[in-house]
Structure formats: C-alpha cells, structure tokens
Amino acid sequence: MSGFRARDWQVQPPALTPDYKTTRLRAPSAPLITMPEGCAPESGPVFGQGDLGPLDHDLLQNHVQDGAPIGERILLHGRVLDQEARPVAGTLVEVWQANAGGRYRHRNDRYLAPLDPNFGGCGRTLTDDAGGYRFHTLRPGPYPWPNSDNSWRPAHIHVSIMGSGFPQRLITQLYFEGDPLIPLCPIVQAVPDASAIDRLTARLDLAAASPFDCLAYRFDIVLRGRRASLFENKLEGM
Amino acid sequence: MAKSPLLETASQTAGPYVHIGLAPEIAELTKPLTPLGQSIAGPRVSGERILVRGIIFDGAQDPVTDAMLEIWQADAEGRHAGDDGCAPEFRGWGRVAADFDTGLWHFETIKPGRVGARAPHIALWIVARGINIGLHTRLYFDDETEANEADPVLQSVPDSRKAATLMAQKERDGVYRFDIRLQGPGETVFFDI
Numbered sequence: 001m002s003g004f005r006a007r008d009w010q011v012q013p014p015a016l017t018p019d020y021k022t023t024r025l026r027a028p029s030a031p032l033i034t035m036p037e038g039c040a041p042e043s044g045p046v047f048g049q050g051d052l053g054p055l056d057h058d059l060l061q062n063h064v065q066d067g068a069p070i071g072e073r074i075l076l077h078g079r080v081l082d083q084e085a086r087p088v089a090g091t092l093v094e095v096w097q098a099n100a101g102g103r104y105r106h107r108n109d110r111y112l113a114p115l116d117p118n119f120g121g122c123g124r125t126l127t128d129d130a131g132g133y134r135f136h137t138l139r140p141g142p143y144p145w146p147n148s149d150n151s152w153r154p155a156h157i158h159v160s161i162m163g164s165g166f167p168q169r170l171i172t173q174l175y176f177e178g179d180p181l182i183p184l185c186p187i188v189q190a191v192p193d194a195s196a197i198d199r200l201t202a203r204l205d206l207a208a209a210s211p212f213d214c215l216a217y218r219f220d221i222v223l224r225g226r227r228a229s230l231f232e233n234k235l236e237g238m
Numbered sequence: 239m240a241k242s243p244l245l246e247t248a249s250q251t252a253g254p255y256v257h258i259g260l261a262p263e264i265a266e267l268t269k270p271l272t273p274l275g276q277s278i279a280g281p282r283v284s285g286e287r288i289l290v291r292g293i294i295f296d297g298a299q300d301p302v303t304d305a306m307l308e309i310w311q312a313d314a315e316g317r318h319a320g321d322d323g324c325a326p327e328f329r330g331w332g333r334v335a336a337d338f339d340t341g342l343w344h345f346e347t348i349k350p351g352r353v354g355a356r357a358p359h360i361a362l363w364i365v366a367r368g369i370n371i372g373l374h375t376r377l378y379f380d381d382e383t384e385a386n387e388a389d390p391v392l393q394s395v396p397d398s399r400k401a402a403t404l405m406a407q408k409e410r411d412g413v414y415r416f417d418i419r420l421q422g423p424g425e426t427v428f429f430d431i
Contacts, residue, residue, distance in 0.1 A: 002431050008246050013370035020251075025297040026420050034431040036394045040431035041310055041361055043318050045331035047274070056271055063269050070319030083243035092274075096259025104253045107266050108304070108338065120267045122258050158252065158259055166310045167431045171365055171372060173250040190370045191248040200248060222244045 002167040004224040005083055007135035013190035020186040021147050035114075044166040047092045047190035056124045059095075059137035063105075065118030070116055071100025071138030073214035076202065079131040080161055083225030088130030092162040093221075094124040095135055102143030111143050125133060136214065143182055154188065156226075157202075161221055168223040174202045176217065249372065252365035254304045261306060275334075276349040278309060282326030285314030285348030290377065290414045291405060293341045294364065297421030300404035301341025305366035309345060311359070316351040319401045336366075349379070349425050357392065364418065373428045377416050380405045391429075400427050 015027035055062040060069060076095075080088040098121060099102045101113035105121050119138070126132050140155050156173040164170055175182050182188055182201070191197050199222075208216035255265070261263035279285065294302040309332040312318050319330040332344045350358045360377040378386055386392055386405075395401040403426045406414040418426045 005243065005281070007430060011246050011248050013249060015370060015373075017370060020368070020370070023370060026299075026302070026366065026368035026375065027370075028425055028428050029297075030400075030425055030427070031422055033395060034427050035429045036390050038395075039356065039391045040429075043320060044310060045275075045329060046320060051272075051274060053271060062271070063267065065268065081244065083246065084241075087243055094259045096255065104255045104258060105265065105267055106258055108254060110387045117268075120258070120262075120269060122262050122265075122267060122271055124259075124271065158250075158256070160252075166361060166363070167374075169250045169308070169363055169372060170247060170249060171256075172247055173253075187251060187370075190250070193248075196245065196248040200250070203281060206418070221247045224246055225243055 001035060001037055001163065003042050003227055004165065004167045005227055007224065011191070011193055011196045013192065017186065017190040020190055023190070044163060044169065046090070047162070049126065052124060052126065058137050059119065059123045059135060060119065061136070062123065062167075063118060065117045067118055069099065069119035069133060069138060071119075074134070074139050075134060075136055075208060075210065075214050076157065076219060077132065077134040077205070077208060077216065078219040078221060079134065080127050080223065081131055082223050087127070087129065088164055088223055089127055089129045089131055091164060092124060093126050093133045095122070095128060095137070095157050096161040097121045097137065097157040098140040098143055099171050100138050100141050102141030105117045105170040113141065113143065132219040139176065152181055152184070154179040154185050159219070161223060163223045170221070170223060172200065172202070172221075174219045175200055177201050249368055249370060251367060252306065254367040256304070256306050256365060260333060263325065264335055268302040275308070275332045278311070278329055278332040278345065283313065283325045283328045283348055285291065286412070287346065288349045288412050288414060289346050290360070290416055291342060291344035292418060293343070294336060294366075294420065294421055296417040299422070301336070302366055302420070303336055303338050303341045305336045305341075305343070305364055307343060308332070308363040309334070309347070310361040310363070311347065312329070312350040312353050314348055314351045316353040318416055352385055355383050355388060357389035359391075374431050375426055375428050376404050377406050379408070379414065380404050381408050395427055404426050
C-alpha cells in the first residue's frame with residue numbers, strides 16, 4: 001500500500017458492471033494485487049501556471065472562431081479536498097464535455113447534433129490555496145450511445161484530477177441536479193452506493209451565479225487522504 | 239480529534255472521448271490547448287534513451303483503440319521529479335494515447351534506475367471506455383534479471399507466470415515492447431496501490 005488511505009470499494013465502482021456492456025470485455029477478471037507496504041509511489045507530477053494558457057479555464061472563450069458558443073452559460077466551481085478535509089492546492093483539474101446539443105468535437109463522435117464552431121469542450125485549471133477551482137462553460141446536452149438500442153447519457157462533464165500523488169489520480173463525471181436520465185444510466189449506476197452517486201451530482205448554486213450572465217453549479221471532489229501515521233511522521237520530520 | 243473521514247468521490251469511466259480533455263493534440267480541436275505530458279525526460283536529462291511501445295488487448299484479444307495511459311517514473315538515478323538532485327527537465331510524467339486504428343501506443347523516455355531495493359520500473363495508469371476506475375500496473379525490464387529477482391513488488395505477485403505479464407521485452411537496443419491484456423489468458427497484473 002501507499003501512504004494513502006485504502007480505496008473505499010463501497011464507494012468505487014467494480015471493474016465489471018455488465019449493464020455497462022463495454023466492461024464485459026475490458027474488466028480484469030483477477031482481483032487487484034495489493035502493493036507491498038512502501039512500494040507504491042507517493043508523489044506525482046506537479047504543474048505550474050506556465051503549463052496553462054490564460055483561457056484554459058474558460059470554455060466559453062477558448063475555442064471561439066467568430067462568436068460565442070450556443071448554450072446555457074454556467075460557472076462550474078467547487079473545491080478539491082482529501083478525506084481529512086484538507087484542501088488539495090495547486091493540483092491540475094481538467095474537464096472535457098459535449099456541446100449544448102450533446103455532440104463532442106472528436107473524430108469518433110458521429111451523432112447527428114451539429115458541432116458548434118465556437119466550442120471546443122476542453123478546459124483545465126490549477127486549484128487555489130483553498131483547493132478551489134472555477135470553469136466557465138456551458139451546460140452540455142444529453143446524447144445517445146450504443147449500449148442498448150435506446151441508451152442516453154445524462155448531461156455530464158468529465159473531470160480529471162491529478163492529486164498530490166499518483167495513487168490519488170482520479171477521473172470521474174459530474175451530473176446535474178434533477179436530470180431524469182441519471183437513474184437510467186448504467187455508467188452512473190456502476191457506482192454501488194446511492195449516496196456516492198448523489199455526490200457526483202453538481203448542485204445549483206444560485207448565490208454564485210453572475211446576474212444577467214450565467215448560472216452556477218457547485219461540485220466538490222474528495223480524493224484519498226494520507227494515512228494518519230505516515231502523515232504525522234512526515235510532519236515530525238519536517 | 240478522531241473525526242470520520244470524508245468519503246471519496248467515485249470514479250467514472252474516462253469514456254471514448256478522453257482525448258478532447260487529456261490529449262487535445264489528437265482530438266482534432268481547431269484550437270487545441272497546449273498538450274501536457276509530451277516530454278517525460280527533456281533532451282538534456284542523462285540516461286539511456288529508450289522507446290516503449292505496446293498494445294492493450296481486451297478479452298476478445300482485440301486492440302483497445304481508445305485507451306489513454308499515464309506514465310510516472312524515476313530518473314536514471316532512481317529519483318522522482320521534485321526529489322533533490324533531479325534535473326528540472328525531468329518531468330517523469332507523461333501521457334500517451336492508443337492509435338485510433340491499430341491501438342499501438344508508444345512513448346520515449348530514459349530508462350529509470352533502481353529506487354532503493356526496487357528494480358527499475360515505470361508506473362502506468364490506464365483509462366478507457368469500459369474501464370470504470372483507472373487501472374494501475376507496472377512495467378519492468380526483462381534485461382534486468384538480477385534486480386527483478388530481488389524486487390519486492392514482483393515477489394508479491396503470487397504466480398511467476400503472472401509476474402511475467404509485468405515484463406517489457408527488449409526488441410533491440412533502446413526499444414522495449416509491453417503489451418497489456420485486460421482480461422483472459424495472460425491477463426496483466428493490476429495493483430491496488
């Protein structure tokens with residue numbers, strides 16, 4: 001094991017969730033092997049503002065060709081914490097998403113909804129000292145996918161969080177409060193715990209909205225914490 | 239003081255369009271963001287230059303053509319980025335996407351050194367459509383026999399045939415092959431780290 005708390009398999013999806021058909025051929029069949037004490041990496045890559053461009057966090061602007069993208073303008077914000085509720089500062093948060101019609105700007109997406117020339121669907125930022133992050137973007141549309149003959153993904157934004165060490169690495173998806181497609185989606189339902197699914201749901205945050213500009217949604221993220229003994233030993237050694 | 243910890247955020251698959259966010263240079267964005275993770279070890283970093291390549295296979299033995307891998311490794315002296323003495327040009331981290339048609343991926347780096355008692359190795363993290371939570375594995379080098387025999391992680395794998403799934407094969411000087419099998423015969427060992 002690493003110096004991080006063990007993964008919580010009550011919360012995390014198992015590899016094989018047959019209702020999400022692609023897992024049937026891509027889920028390892030053998031159980032994971034627990035890495036011996038002290039052998040797992042403790043650190044991970046570190047990023048600085050020099051790695052990012054000035055509009056990387058603003059998906060409403062970073063792919064503009066001849067005007068603003070079409071869709072419901074939103075501020076997406078929240079904090080990245082660890083399980084001890086400590087902010088994970090300076091960590092890289094990356095997002096990607098479909099446009100307002102549910103179409104991705106990707107050569108393998110052939111959905112009939114049109115591309116938006118002014119929307120790329122890719123953003124990234126570094127968390128501040130309090131673990132906070134902010135993106136300006138638009139609310140993506142739901143779209144069909146070939147899991148069954150009538151499968152629709154709820155509107156979602158993919159979120160990648162680097163964390164402070166390789167074992168904290170996480171990719172997830174956030175959904176929007178009240179979306180009736182959430183309980184119908186086998187990707188969402190791969191998560192075994194209803195409260196964990198609830199925590200993947202971004203909440204309307206009217207207080208953070210910009211009047212006459214955009215609504216706001218809040219999505220907080222919790223990464224694995226450091227195991228107490230190791231953390232305290234490190235503090236003593238500092 | 240003993241507060242109960244917060245619960246982790248659940249993982250969700252990276253999906254088939256992971257490239258838009260994490261490998262924008264190949265997603266065909268008209269105005270891609272500057273890619274991250276393209277240089278694991280800059281040209282002035284000392285060490286043996288190597289190329290690692292492979293294919294990820296699914297349970298039907300078909301190449302996984304929409305996977306993305308992340309790489310985390312030590313330098314030739316066994317130091318990770320940020321450790322004392324590590325060259326600033328050594329990032330030790332990279333990203334690589336499988337080819338959309340063949341599934342082949344490759345990256346260039348320097349061969350890592352031993353980290354303490356551990357044999358030279360590269361940590362890999364794999365995400366793709368159909369993978370609900372990223373898979374951690376490790377690449378070792380088949381020409382490091384002595385170091386591999388003493389490595390505690392390889393020792394911890396209960397079956398030597400399974401440990402062999404973690405071994406990159408030297409194809410020629412400076413080129414290693416590492417295929418990953420998600421399922422079935424020869425299934426690669428994945429770790430809970």
